[in-house]
Amino acid sequence: MPADKPLYYLSIHEAQQLIQSRQLSPVELTRSVLERIAAVDGKLHAYINLMADSAMEEARVAEAEIVGGNWRGPMHGIPVAVKDQLDVEGAAARIRQFTKGVGDATAVRRLREAGAIMLGKLHMSSLPDADLPVPRNPWNTEHITGGSSTGSGAAVAGGLCLGSLGEDTAGSIRNPSAFCGLAGLKATYGRVSRYGLAPLSWSLDHCGPMARVVEDTAHMLQAIAGHDPQDPTSSTAPVADYASALREDVKGMVVGVPRDYINECAPRTESIVLKLMDKAIDELKSLGARVEEVKVRTLHLATISNAVIYYNEFWAAHKSDAAWVLKNGAAQRRARIYLGILTNSADYIQAQRVRSRVRAEFAEVFRKVDCLALPCQTGPAPLLKDMGPIDTLFKHVVPEYHGPFNLVGLPTLSVPCGFSENNLPIALQLVGKPFDELTILRAGYTYQQHMRWFERKPPI
Amino acid sequence: MEKALEQCLTALLAREGLEPKEGDLEQFSKIIELYMSTLKTLHSVNLGAEELGPVFKPEWTGK
Numbered sequence: 174m175p176a177d178k179p180l181y182y183l184s185i186h187e188a189q190q191l192i193q194s195r196q197l198s199p200v201e202l203t204r205s206v207l208e209r210i211a212a213v214d215g216k217l218h219a220y221i222n223l224m225a226d227s228a229m230e231e232a233r234v235a236e237a238e239i240v241g242g243n244w245r246g247p248m249h250g251i252p253v254a255v256k257d258q259l260d261v262e263g264a265a266a267r268i269r270q271f272t273k274g275v276g277d278a279t280a281v282r283r284l285r286e287a288g289a290i291m292l293g294k295l296h297m298s299s300l301p302d303a304d305l306p307v308p309r310n311p312w313n314t315e316h317i318t319g320g321s322s323t324g325s326g327a328a329v330a331g332g333l334c335l336g337s338l339g340e341d342t343a344g345s346i347r348n349p350s351a352f353c354g355l356a357g358l359k360a361t362y363g364r365v366s367r368y369g370l371a372p373l374s375w376s377l378d379h380c381g382p383m384a385r386v387v388e389d390t391a392h393m394l395q396a397i398a399g400h401d402p403q404d405p406t407s408s409t410a411p412v413a414d415y416a417s418a419l420r421e422d423v424k425g426m427v428v429g430v431p432r433d434y435i436n437e438c439a440p441r442t443e444s445i446v447l448k449l450m451d452k453a454i455d456e457l458k459s460l461g462a463r464v465e466e467v468k469v470r471t472l473h474l475a476t477i478s479n480a481v482i483y484y485n486e487f488w489a490a491h492k493s494d495a496a497w498v499l500k501n502g503a504a505q506r507r508a509r510i511y512l513g514i515l516t517n518s519a520d521y522i523q524a525q526r527v528r529s530r531v532r533a534e535f536a537e538v539f540r541k542v543d544c545l546a547l548p549c550q551t552g553p554a555p556l557l558k559d560m561g562p563i564d565t566l567f568k569h570v571v572p573e574y575h576g577p578f579n580l581v582g583l584p585t586l587s588v589p590c591g592f593s594e595n596n597l598p599i600a601l602q603l604v605g606k607p608f609d610e611l612t613i614l615r616a617g618y619t620y621q622q623h624m625r626w627f628e629r630k631p632p633i
Numbered sequence: 634m635e636k637a638l639e640q641c642l643t644a645l646l647a648r649e650g651l652e653p654k655e656g657d658l659e660q661f662s663k664i665i666e667l668y669m670s671t672l673k674t675l676h677s678v679n680l681g682a683e684e685l686g687p688v689f690k691p692e693w694t695g696k
Contacts, residue, residue: 474678477671484668492649499646499654507654508661512668514645520672525685527678566664570671 180205181332182630185389188335189247192239199239199250203232203290206252210292210333213633216314218306219328221257222264222294228252231290238288247392247416249288254334255281256322257294258371259380266371267300271494278369279404280338280380280397287396292334295324298345298565299503307557310353311631312597316554319352320565321345325383326353331633336384336393342373342483344575346381347602350587352554354598354626356617357383358390361608362582363408365394366401374486376406377479377579386627387588387618391415394610410608418614421622424461428616429542430454432466437473437572443552445593450548453590453601453620457546460619467542469534472577474527479576480569481516481524488513504562512566532581544612545604548574549587553597574602584610588617589626598626634662638669 180202183191191197207225214220235250258266261281265274277285285291296308298321308323310316311331318326322339326349329337339346341359350357359379370380382393395415401407439447458464487509491498498506538545551573569576578585583604590601601620605613621627639658642665646652658665 471678474675477675480668481672481675495649495651499651499657504660507657508664511642511646511653511657511661511665514649515642515665515669516672520675522685523675523680526680526683527675529685530678530680530683563661563664567667570664570668 179332181209183335184386185247185251185335185384185392186386188251189249189392192250193244195239199232199235199290200229202250203228203252206292206332206334213331214333216309216633217311217327217331217333218308219295219324219331219333220254220293221296221300221302221305221324224291224293228290228292235288235290245288246396248284248396250290251335252290252292253284253336253338254292254295254325254328255338256325256340257297257300258340259338260369260371261291261294264294267302269371270301270497275369279366279401281369283397284338289396295328295337297321298323299505301502303503309557310554311633312354312554313595314633315556315558316597317352317557317560319349319554322349322383325349326355329353329355329383329385330631336382336389338380338397339383340370341379341381341579342377343479343569343579346379346383347549347575347585347587350383351549351600352598354589354629354631355383355385355587356387356390356621357381357587358394358610359578359585360394360398360610361408361584363406364584364608364610365397366404366407368401368403372490374483375490376486377483379579387586387614387621388419390586391419391614408608413611415610415614418611419618420615421619423457423616423619426462426544426612426616427542428454428457428462428464429467429538429545430464431469431472431545431547433468434472434572435547438551438574441551441571441573442548446548446550446552446599449591449599450546450601454546456623457616457620460623462616465542467538467545469531469538471527471530471534473572475531475577475580476572477570478524478527478531479580481520482528482580483569484509484513485516485521488516505566508563508566528580531577535581535583539606544616547602547604549600549602550574553593553595553599578604583607584613586613586617588621590624591626592629634658634665638665
């Protein structure tokens with residue numbers, strides 16, 4: 174057992190080895206995380222529904238199973254928590270308000286079947302409960318975690334769970350992962366079931382893991398990936414062995430850099446982000462990757478296309494509760510309804526046509542490269558006091574680094590690549606071919622092991 | 634916000650039996666105007682006769 178590390182800061186990968194070899198009990202691990210929650214969640218505000226009693230009971234069951242020789246796999250006995258947008262039995266997503274939850278969302282059910290311990294539900298942006306405090310960034314509690322998987326960012330980085338399921342429609346896994354120094358994986362659209370995920374935008378929503386290291390996202394994805402007949406967009410493509418990607422080897426890998434697009438986003442990107450991205454790309458090169466500049470000609474229209482589809486589908490998905498939202502809802506939700514209702518059918522169809530064009534251009538680029546590398550944020554996590562209620566929406570309508578990959582459904586991984594001068598995390602984004610999560614996991618893992626940014630822990 | 638845009642939004646909301654929250658049109662005028670201007674950019678690209686593609690097809694391999 175790592176002597177210098179509290180149990181709540183073990184990675185899933187470390188904990189599962191200790192649990193499997195019976196050096197660590199799921200009960201002991203869960204108790205340590207619950208004590209951590211009691212000690213610091215008053216400052217971080219990650220949890221909105223803590224299920225401490227049932228978590229301890231699940232941990233006792235897991236312990237008995239493992240002692241009895243029935244170890245289910247890497248997630249067995251691992252304490253996790255989920256973004257509130259996912260339904261959990263007895264705790265439907267709060268943004269549903271006027272519709273029923275489904276019990277456990279498929280991704281939640283699969284985590285349970287893999288033996289994970291459910292600690293509870295985590296805060297997200299734009300909850301109907303306006304009085305809930307906003308989660309704080311464990312690296313500096315004056316700063317935001319990024320959204321909309323706000324609670325997931327705070328909880329994983331702060332040691333309040335070992336991993337979390339987030340949801341990403343325009344960066345909501347990758348942004349808080351980047352701001353909080355985590356590995357965040359948005360797998361290919363269709364790879365993880367959306368059943369039981371309260372919709373923001375059906376064709377853009379992705380459910381995926383947020384964890385402290387790349388290997389943990391691989392273990393979580395293994396548990397939740399695969400066809401689900403209850404999600405009409407779920408893929409029947411075979412599920413890979415994601416742990417097989419966890420080897421340090423990028424020799425010969427061709428990494429594409431969409432330099433023109435990065436330059437287009439540069440006026441809105443802080444120089445430290447660009448500097449650390451270039452350093453990370455140089456590191457990949459020094460490890461044996463070949464780097465090539467690539468151009469995706471219509472990429473500059475991908476962010477606005479993503480926004481058009483997002484807001485129009487949001488309006489359609491939330492039409493039945495729009496009267497309540499416009500009267501009582503959070504500013505971001507009200508604004509999305511206004512923008513959605515202003516979007517006409519020609520706008521929506523044009524965005525879908527651009528979507529096809531951009532997808533075809535990516536397909537062309539991926540004939541020459543194995544993955545893409547670009548920034549994962551425009552700057553370090555902003556100060557909470559500087560954030561207006563709808564600032565995030567401004568990011569969604571001008572070229573940026575997240576929305577394009579929701580639009581085309583490609584898998585992307587956020588990996589820490591350094592820190593700002595005031596000790597806030599910065600991340601690199603790796604993008605893969607459809608259903609080729611293995612390549613970005615391998616590239617991210619190799620880089621991570623070489624740089625070891627994960628060894629730094631937040632001062633909370 | 635431009636008067637015509639404000640009237641358009643109010644009419645669209647009214648068609649659905651909705652009305653904006655007091656102060657919202659003023660509070661959100663910047664994002665609404667930015668969004669409407671970027672919609673024009675979206676339509677400025679010449680896609681020729683390209684049709685609407687299906688929503689992302691999971692079986693697409695990019696090859």
